[in-house]
Amino acid sequence: MPNITYIEYNGTRHPIEVAVGKSVMQGAVENNVPGIDADCGGECACATCHVYIDAVWLERIGRPPAGSQEASMLSFAAVTQPDSRLSCQINVTAALDGLIVRMPEGQH
Amino acid sequence: MGQTILIAGAGHAGGCAAAMLRQLGWQDGITLIGDEPYVPYQRPPLSKAWLTGDESADSVVLRPAGFYAAAGIALRLGTHVTGIDRAARTVTLSDGDLLAYDTLILALGARPRRLPVPGAALELRSIADADRLKAVIRPGGRLAIVGGGFIGLEVAASARALGADVTIIEREDRVLARVACPVMSDFFHTRHQARGVRIVSGAQVAALEGTGGDVSGVRLSDGQVIGCDSVLAATGAVPNDETARAAGLSCDNGIIVDLAARTEDPAIFAIGDCTRRPLPLYGRMGRLESVPNALEQARQAAGLICGKPPPAPEVPWFWSDQYDLSLQIAGLPFDATEVVLRGDLEAGRFALFHLAADGAVQAVEAVNAATEFMGGRRIILRRKQLTRTRIEDMSVSMQELAA
Numbered sequence: 001m002p003n004i005t006y007i008e009y010n011g012t013r014h015p016i017e018v019a020v021g022k023s024v025m026q027g028a029v030e031n032n033v034p035g036i037d038a039d040c041g042g043e044c045a046c047a048t049c050h051v052y053i054d055a056v057w058l059e060r061i062g063r064p065p066a067g068s069q070e071a072s073m074l075s076f077a078a079v080t081q082p083d084s085r086l087s088c089q090i091n092v093t094a095a096l097d098g099l100i101v102r103m104p105e106g107q108h
Numbered sequence: 109m110g111q112t113i114l115i116a117g118a119g120h121a122g123g124c125a126a127a128m129l130r131q132l133g134w135q136d137g138i139t140l141i142g143d144e145p146y147v148p149y150q151r152p153p154l155s156k157a158w159l160t161g162d163e164s165a166d167s168v169v170l171r172p173a174g175f176y177a178a179a180g181i182a183l184r185l186g187t188h189v190t191g192i193d194r195a196a197r198t199v200t201l202s203d204g205d206l207l208a209y210d211t212l213i214l215a216l217g218a219r220p221r222r223l224p225v226p227g228a229a230l231e232l233r234s235i236a237d238a239d240r241l242k243a244v245i246r247p248g249g250r251l252a253i254v255g256g257g258f259i260g261l262e263v264a265a266s267a268r269a270l271g272a273d274v275t276i277i278e279r280e281d282r283v284l285a286r287v288a289c290p291v292m293s294d295f296f297h298t299r300h301q302a303r304g305v306r307i308v309s310g311a312q313v314a315a316l317e318g319t320g321g322d323v324s325g326v327r328l329s330d331g332q333v334i335g336c337d338s339v340l341a342a343t344g345a346v347p348n349d350e351t352a353r354a355a356g357l358s359c360d361n362g363i364i365v366d367l368a369a370r371t372e373d374p375a376i377f378a379i380g381d382c383t384r385r386p387l388p389l390y391g392r393m394g395r396l397e398s399v400p401n402a403l404e405q406a407r408q409a410a411g412l413i414c415g416k417p418p419p420a421p422e423v424p425w426f427w428s429d430q431y432d433l434s435l436q437i438a439g440l441p442f443d444a445t446e447v448v449l450r451g452d453l454e455a456g457r458f459a460l461f462h463l464a465a466d467g468a469v470q471a472v473e474a475v476n477a478a479t480e481f482m483g484g485r486r487i488i489l490r491r492k493q494l495t496r497t498r499i500e501d502m503s504v505s506m507q508e509l510a511a
Contacts, residue, residue: 030171032179034131039403041150041170045427045436046400047482069434069478076482076510108422 002097006051008035009105018092024101025049025088035103042088044069047077048107049087054100058083061090061099079104110136113413114199114209116189116351117141121380121402122215123148123170126181128410138181139207141199143188144234147173152399154238155262156429159245160269165235189216192355194373211375213409214352214363218345218381218397223254227316228323229341232259244338247271252326252336254313256283258428260342261296264305265430275306275334277326279343282309286344287426288437289447291460292473296430299456303431308334345397347382360384362395368418369409377413379405388421389488390442390470398426423485432456436481439471439488448499451477459484467493483510 001017006028008014018027028036028049037048053061063085064070070089074080087101113129115122118140126140126148142148149168157163166172176183184201191200198208220231230241241263245251249272253260256278264274276283282293283300297307312329316339325333349359357371358364362384369377369385380402387394400422407419426437433456444462451458459480462471468491472484483506487494490510498504 030175032127032131032171032175037403039400040427041152041399043152043427043429045434045478046425072478073482075479075507076486106420108420 002092002094002099004092004096005098005100006033006036007100007102008033009103020092020094022092023088024051024090024092024096024099025086027092028087035107036087037107038088044073044086044089047073047086050074050077050080050104050107051085051087051101052081052083052104053085054102055083057096057099060095061085064089078106078108111210112137112139112208113211113213114207115140115213115215116199117215117217117348117380117382118144118146118148118183118185119215119217119380119402120148120151120170120399121217121406122213124403125213125215125379125406125410126176127171127179128406129413130179130181132410132414132416134410134414139184140176140181141184141187141189141201141207143186143202144236145186146235147171147176147183147185149235150399151233154235155232155259156266158235158238159242159263159266168235189351192351192376194355194376197375209375211377211413213369214371214376214378214382215380215402215406216348216351216363216378216382218347220341221344221346223313223316223341223343225313225315227318227339228321229254229316229339231341232263233345241340245270245272248273249338250336251275251338251340252277252323252334253340253342254326255279255342255344256307256309257286257342257344258284258426260340261300261430262428263340263342264300265303268303268305269431274304275308275336276300277311277313277328277334278307278309279312280309283307288473289441289460289462291447291449291453292435292475295453295456295475296433296435299431299433308332345381347384347395349382352376352378352382360393364393365405367408367421368412369405370412377409379409387424387440387442389423389491390440392442394440396424398424400425421489423488425481425485432476434476434478436474436478437471438474438481438484439469441471444470446496448496450480450499450502461494461499463494463496467495469494479506483507486510
């Protein structure tokens, strides 16, 4: 299974094997990684699964399309950056093995 | 021996409280008690993807079953708390067991309000309910839904997608009467009618007709009979606060709690649908039936128990998906005197801003307008005042409105 490293705001690293077909958000929630709340359960309705994508990976994963629900939600999420994504909108594939995501200071 | 936290109720609130306690470093015992045979799962899909797709208990669980053992969270499923002895700090379970606690978190949820007439009406709260409902929704089958709130409308949309014939029977003069303003009600009424849903409003149910376990129609108080093969009661929910009340805790259509989800007993917290809680942005108490509220209160309780600073206050919010419509509501329209439309109602991409007399934004109801919803949350949290002209002006961005 692809290995994804989730890094908390305080620097704590959580390397997790996440099954292909799950979302990056689900990988965190199912393993109780602190820092990803995912209040809406993956409906792209709440922006509480916000992560920063490691620069090397952002090119491969891409940014949310302009005008998409994700881009709209991110426009008002807490402490967004150019490398912000909602992790519920990133599906895990074999190509994401080694992905590193960082969590913001808070989701609310 | 360490301290024991018992969590009574394994829905969204209870399940997240358990997980949150571990995230925040709670090392001692946690026992999660739930009356359903499942580990905590998400209820929102039950009115949508569960009915129309191939969802299963495994696909809607919040966390996989193995998580609980790995996290040292003991599960007591298929049973529920029937009594609380606050002096002895014990609870009695429906299977007869007696469990001791140092801290008790009541996450007892709510249950569907029963129709005031006898008969075999379905209801929707649990996976078992959703399975029964799914079994009767079929192409050409006739489903009568009593109640035009979120659940009623979501099931109507799902049933139409499956080719069923749907009639909504609403007591008020409009759908969504309890949760949205008349403009929004009109919008959803129109969209459902366009999809072939029949809506009968201002209608009182007098009786369910049929023999044995079968329903053949819903008779209204004016004598009209809505023919159907099955009936769903979707007329709201009642908080499960009886056990708390019997234990002497203050209840008023919900267990009374403070902003840290504490009851008046320092050893007992209550979270989620079963509570009546302060709404600090609105200066009053209220009961919120929503996943975000369940999670906010789970965070409040877990934070206090683990000695963390209280979480920042949140703006209450709600969402509902029907057809291709994503409805997101931020805030509550208390004291609102004016409703302002931003966006294009006909195109189905708009938001309704509810303003108090001083211009403070109390609530924003958004359809396929996530930016307005998210900006609305920020505006409401900051108690910002806006004018009708600026809200209506689409050349003013939400970023500018919220700044």
